[in-house]
Amino acid sequence: MLLLVEAAVILWCCIIKCITGCQENSLIVISFDGFRNDYLERNITPYLNAFREEGVSVPYVKNVFPSKTFPNHHTIATGVFPEVHGIMANALFDHKTKEKLVYGYPLYHQNEAIIPIWTLNEMQGKHSGCMMWPGSNFFYSGKNCTYNIPYNKSIPWDERVDIALSWMTDKEKPANLLIMYFEDPDSHGHTYGPNSDKVNEAITKVDNLVYSIQEKLKKKQLFDHVNIVFLSDHGMEGVIQDNFIDLYNFVANGSCDFYGSSPILQVVPKPGKYDEVLCGLKKGAETNRHYKVFTKKKNPPLWHYNNTERTGPITVLADPPYAFQDMFTAAENYKKTYNVSGVNHTYGVHGYDNQAAPSMYSMFMAKGPDFRNRKVLLPFNTVDYYNLFAQLLNISNPPPTNGTLAHLKDALKTSDSSGIYRKY
Numbered sequence: 554m555l556l557l558v559e560a561a562v563i564l565w566c567c568i569i570k571c572i573t574g575c576q577e578n579s580l581i582v583i584s585f586d587g588f589r590n591d592y593l594e595r596n597i598t599p600y601l602n603a604f605r606e607e608g609v610s611v612p613y614v615k616n617v618f619p620s621k622t623f624p625n626h627h628t629i630a631t632g633v634f635p636e637v638h639g640i641m642a643n644a645l646f647d648h649k650t651k652e653k654l655v656y657g658y659p660l661y662h663q664n665e666a667i668i669p670i671w672t673l674n675e676m677q678g679k680h681s682g683c684m685m686w687p688g689s690n691f692f693y694s695g696k697n698c699t700y701n702i703p704y705n706k707s708i709p710w711d712e713r714v715d716i717a718l719s720w721m722t723d724k725e726k727p728a729n730l731l732i733m734y735f736e737d738p739d740s741h742g743h744t745y746g747p748n749s750d751k752v753n754e755a756i757t758k759v760d761n762l763v764y765s766i767q768e769k770l771k772k773k774q775l776f777d778h779v780n781i782v783f784l785s786d787h788g789m790e791g792v793i794q795d796n797f798i799d800l801y802n803f804v805a806n807g808s809c810d811f812y813g814s815s816p817i818l819q820v821v822p823k824p825g826k827y828d829e830v831l832c833g834l835k836k837g838a839e840t841n842r843h844y845k846v847f848t849k850k851k852n853p854p855l856w857h858y859n860n861t862e863r864t865g866p867i868t869v870l871a872d873p874p875y876a877f878q879d880m881f882t883a884a885e886n887y888k889k890t891y892n893v894s895g896v897n898h899t900y901g902v903h904g905y906d907n908q909a910a911p912s913m914y915s916m917f918m919a920k921g922p923d924f925r926n927r928k929v930l931l932p933f934n935t936v937d938y939y940n941l942f943a944q945l946l947n948i949s950n951p952p953p954t955n956g957t958l959a960h961l962k963d964a965l966k967t968s969d970s971s972g973i974y975r976k977y
Contacts, residue, residue, distance in 0.1 A: 577947045578922050579721060579729045579775070582782045583766070584629070584686070585759050586622055587739025587903065589747060589788035590614070590916040592756050600764040601918070604783065608920030609964040611930045613911070616787050618856040619817045619904040620913040622739070625786035625935055626687040627661070630669040630732070632939025632954030634857035639663030640688070641863045642813040646821050649862045653812060661688045663862065668952050670942045671698050674730045677948060682720035682728035684713050689732065699726055710735060710762055718769060721779075730946060735759070739789070739901075744887050746899030747789040747912070780921030780945050784938070788913045790816075790873045791899040792880070798844055798871060799878040803837030804830050812865070814883075815876035816844075817904045819865030831867055843875040855908060857955070873910045876902050925966055933960035 590613040593602060617628045617635055623643045624635040635641050639662075644655045647663075654660040671681035672693040682700035683689035690703040700720040702708070713733065720728040738755035745751040763783065770776040792815075800811065800818070808826045812819040822830040834846045847868045852858045858868075871877055880900065888894040907913035915935070923945055936956030943951035944958055944965065 577729070578945070579731075579779045580782070580942065580945045581717075581731045581733070581766075581779055582629075582784070582942065583733045584626065584735065585738065585783070585785050586734065586736050587742050587787060587789050587901070588756070588759065588785035588916055589912065590785075590914045591788075592738070593916065595753065595756065597753055597757050598760040600760045600767075601783070604763060604767075604920055605918040607926060608918055609924045609928045609930065610918040611916075611932055613914035613932050614784070614917050614935060615932055616907060616913065616915050616935045618858055618906055620787035620907055620910075621814075621817075621904045622786055623656070623660075623687050625915075626734070627669075628935050629784070629786070629938045630671070630686070630688065631667050632936050632951075632956045633667065634936060634955050636857045636860040636864070637664060637955065638667050639860060639863055641858065641860055642817070642819065644813055645819055645863050646810070646812045646865070647862055656687070658691050661691055662693075663860075665694075666952075667693065669693055670939060670946075671730060671732055672696050673943065673948060673951060674946055675699065677946070679730070679946070680720075680723075680726045680728045681730045681732070682717055684717045684731065684733040686732050686734045700728060704734070704736075706736060710758075711765060714762070714766055714769060718773060718775070721775065722773060730942075735762070739903075742789040742901035743883075744891050744893060744900070746791040746901050748791060748899070752789075752901075777922060780919065780923050782917070782919045784917045785915040786935075787903045787915055788907075788911075789901045789903050790905060790910060790912045792874045792876045792902045793899055794880075794884060794896045796843070796875045797878065797880045797884075798841055798875055799881075800834065800837065800869065801878060803833045805833070808833075809867075811877075811879070815880050815902050815904065816871035816873070818869050818877055818879070820867035820869055821865055822867070827866060834867065834869060838869075844869055844871045844877075853906075856906070870906065873905045873912065874902075876900075919964065923965055923967075925964060928964060930961065930964055937961055 616625045621643055624640045627638050627640045631638050647654050671683050674681045675696045680699035683698040684702055685704045690701050717731050738752050741751045741755040809820055809822040809830045838844055838846050905913050937960045939954050940958035941961045
């Protein structure tokens with residue numbers, strides 16, 4: 554009889570392994586763009602708060618500078634600072650190619666040595682599924698995800714989850730890693746401001762999705778064998794039109810070009826105009842007192858923002874809650890598309906130095922068979938995620954990074970943190 558029981562247990566374990574599609578526990582990483590850490594204190598997120606309380610959490614995460622979507626998502630995926638992976642902004646001027654780069658292969662491939670977590674997982678002979686994660690629809694080291702859907706706002710959120718979970722349960726190529734991106738509450742935050750009813754509605758939508766994901770995992774008998782991570786890339790600051798700063802008031806027309814978006818702009822002077830532009834912007838900063846000017850040599854070391862080809866000769870950064878002249882164009886677009894306007898209307902902006910703007914802080918929470926229960930960590934850095942993901946995926950020798958698992962080792966039930974900090 555005992556032998557029969559043992560055989561039944563072994564058979565059940567084999568069935569579970571077939572269902573999960575791998576020998577180890579799987580990993581799901583989900584990012585909610587622009588979900589500020591203190592959104593959890595608004596009493597409108599019962600499912601997220603319950604998840605946080607039951608699993609591992611942190612008061613806030615210190616994201617990388619600039620606190621923009623593409624730089625932070627690629628740091629989360631690679632474990633290195635923007636000055637290393639080259640995604641310095643959502644749009645930038647590349648001094649080597651002399652071209653403006655927006656989302657595309659060239660933006661994500663300045664440094665060919667970078668290996669995103671989904672590629673690293675594929676290199677282990679396993680399968681990754683990437684749902685709309687920025688940068689995931691390109692090849693790295695000659696490999697791409699087994700499954701990938703590029704950003705498509707028209708696909709409903711529940712449908713995205715259903716597709717991703719079908720990758721995990723595929724009989725021939727089951728994904729042991731799902732990495733997913735959702736565009737809210739960021740998209741509503743930009744239009745209506747972080748303290749608006751519309752943002753609260755978006756936060757509620759996120760919360761309901763968190764509940765739905767867990768229920769679907771339970772229905773597919775995956776829940777007990779999947780480590781789930783919910784995180785965000787940055788926060789959001791409210792800015793009114795009276796706080797838009799027009800830098801063209803301080804430089805001669807045609808003397809320079811501005812790249813990027815508020816509150817940080819890359820300034821590229823025309824040939825022979827560097828000193829003139831720098832002087833004008835500095836005088837404007839002294840008069841206005843709500844923005845700062847940095848040359849490439851004077852960018853604060855804590856930013857990790859010095860990339861010889863993609864950092865501007867001059868960088869301007871607005872103080873919160875201020876922004877630059879590109880917001881006049883953005884405001885016109887919001888007026889046409891969403892019928893919002895007025896000098897007192899609050900828009901949402903992110904990208905500030907989070908050393909000076911806690912409103913930029915992001916959130917993290919995790920739960921699963923490899924995570925401890927009811928554990929609150931000390932704040933850590935966005936560059937630390939990569940080593941955590943590698944540990945959860947049982948990858949013993951990940952590439953060197955700018956982060957360390959030591960900051961997250963207490964999140965795990967069992968962890969050997971020796972030898973896991975190898976500086977890039």
